[in-house]
Amino acid sequence: MKTLDSLYINVDYGNGKVPVIATKSKTDSVLIPLRVDENTFTKIYVGTSKAAITSEIKINYLTRSQYVSPACGIKKIYENVTAILEVPNPVLEVEQNQTQITDEAKTHFFLLF
Amino acid sequence: MVGFDVLNAGIATFSDRKMIQGFVSSQVTKNIHGVVEGGFEKNIYQKNGYDATANGPFLKLGAFYMLANDKENPFNGFFGGGKIGGSYYSQEYFAVPVRGFSGSDTSIAFPASTQSSYWIEAMIGGRVQLFETPFYIEVNMQPKYLAYSTTQEDLKPMIVPGFGKSSTKFNMGFSWNVAYRF
Numbered sequence: 265m266k267t268l269d270s271l272y273i274n275v276d277y278g279n280g281k282v283p284v285i286a287t288k289s290k291t292d293s294v295l296i297p298l299r300v301d302e303n304t305f306t307k308i309y310v311g312t313s314k315a316a317i318t319s320e321i322k323i324n325y326l327t328r329s330q331y332v333s334p335a336c337g338i339k340k341i342y343e344n345v346t347a348i349l350e351v352p353n354p355v356l357e358v359e360q361n362q363t364q365i366t367d368e369a370k371t372h373f374f375l376l377f
Numbered sequence: 378m379v380g381f382d383v384l385n386a387g388i389a390t391f392s393d394r395k396m397i398q399g400f401v402s403s404q405v406t407k408n409i410h411g412v413v414e415g416g417f418e419k420n421i422y423q424k425n426g427y428d429a430t431a432n433g434p435f436l437k438l439g440a441f442y443m444l445a446n447d448k449e450n451p452f453n454g455f456f457g458g459g460k461i462g463g464s465y466y467s468q469e470y471f472a473v474p475v476r477g478f479s480g481s482d483t484s485i486a487f488p489a490s491t492q493s494s495y496w497i498e499a500m501i502g503g504r505v506q507l508f509e510t511p512f513y514i515e516v517n518m519q520p521k522y523l524a525y526s527t528t529q530e531d532l533k534p535m536i537v538p539g540f541g542k543s544s545t546k547f548n549m550g551f552s553w554n555v556a557y558r559f
Contacts, residue, residue: 277481284478297478329475329485331531334544337426337474338485 266377267292272317274309281309295368298323300340310375312354320351321358321375325365341366347373378402378452380515380556382416394542395419398435398552407451408443414460418538425544426474426484427535433466435539441500452513452558455503460519464539465493470532487529494526494537498550511558519550 273285277299285294298306305324311317325342332339342365347358359374381399389395398416405411419432441458443451468491472484502517523546526534533544541548 275478277477277479279481282479300475300477300481301483331473334533334535335425337476340475 265292268312268377270312272311272314274317276307276309278303284308286314293371298325298340298342298365302327307350310355312377316354318351318353319349319355321355322348322350323373324348345372378513378556378558380513380554382552382554384551384553393421396538398539400554400556402441402556405440408446409440410443410456410458411440412458412460413438414462416539418464420536420538420542422535422542426472426476426482427470428472428484429468429470429535431466431468431534431536431538433464433538435462435464435466437462437498437539439498439500450506453505456501456517458500460498460500461495462498462521462539463493463495464537465491466538467491468529468534468536470529473532487532490529492527492529492534494523494534494540496521496523496537496540498522504556513556513558515554515556517552517554519552521548521550522546523548 267290270288271285271291274281275284284296296308305322308321309317310319325345328341329338330341345363345365347360349358354377355375357376362370362372365372379401385396396418400412400414402410402412414437417434422429437460439458439460441456444455444457446454467489469489470487472486475483498519498521500517500519504513504515506513521540523540535544536542
C-alpha cells in the first residue's frame with residue numbers, strides 16, 4: 265500500500281464543499297463520513313496539495329435507518345454502494361472492496377494514486 | 378386517606394409537563410399502609426435533536442411503612458415504601474436525530490403509536506396533620522427505575538407518563554400532596 269506525504273479531502277454535505285481531511289503527515293488510510301440525509305450519493309474531492317483538490321469521486325448508495333440508542337439516535341446503513349471516479353488526477357482509479365457500509369471496521373474503497 | 382398532588386398540578390400551569398395525580402391510601406396494619414396512585418401526564422421532549430410528545434394515564438400500586446410516628450397521632454411521621462407503576466400512553470416522535478459530520482445532522486419522524494411502560498419506584502416521605510383539621514400535608518420523593526417498555530421500532534422512550542422525562546432508565550419524582558383523612 266502506498267503512503268502519501270500529504271492528503272486533502274473535501275466533501276459536499278449538501279451545503280458546498282467542506283474540508284474533512286487536511287494532513288501533511290504520512291497517510292495510508294482515512295475515514296470519511298458520508299451524508300446522512302435523504303440524498304442517494306455523496307461527492308468527495310481528493311487532492312495531494314491544498315491548491316489542487318481536483319479529483320471528484322461520486323459514491324452512490326441506498327440508505328437504511330437503524331435505531332442505536334437514546335443518546336446516538338439513528339444511524340444510516342449504506343447499501344449497494346458503488347463509486348464512480350468522475351474527475352481523475354491525482355486519483356487514477358477507485359477500487360471497490362465492500363458494497364455495504366455499516367461501520368468503520370472495514371476498508372470500503374482503495375484509491376489508486 | 379385521599380390525597381392530591383398540588384406541586385405538580387401547580388407546575389403544570391407554567392411548564393411543558395402537565396401532570397395531575399392523586400392517591401388513595403389505607404391503613405392495613407398498625408404501621409403498614411397500602412396505597413393506590415393514579416394520574417395523567419402530558420409532556421414533550423425537545424433536546425439533542427429530539428422532538429417528541431407523549432400523553433396518557435398511569436397507575437401505581439404499593440405499600441409504605443411508618444418508620445417513625447407521633448405518639449398522639451400515628452398518621453403523623455416519616456414513611457418509606459415501594460410501588461410498581463404502569464402507563465398506557467400514546468406517543469409521537471416528530472424527530473429522532475441522525476448525527477452527521479460538520480453540522481449535517483438530519484432527523485427521522487415516526488408516526489404516532491400507543492405504547493406501555495412499567496417501572497418500580499421507592500418512596501420516602503413525611504406527613505403532618507394540618508392543625509386540628511382532617512387535612513394532612515405530605516411530601517415524598519420517589520427514585521424510579523424503568524423496568525420494561527414496549528417500543529416502536531426499538532425506539533427507547535424519552536418520556537413516559539407517570540415516570541417522567543429521561544434518556545436513562547433512572548428518574549426521580551417529587552410530590553407535595555394535600556390529603557384528607559376520612
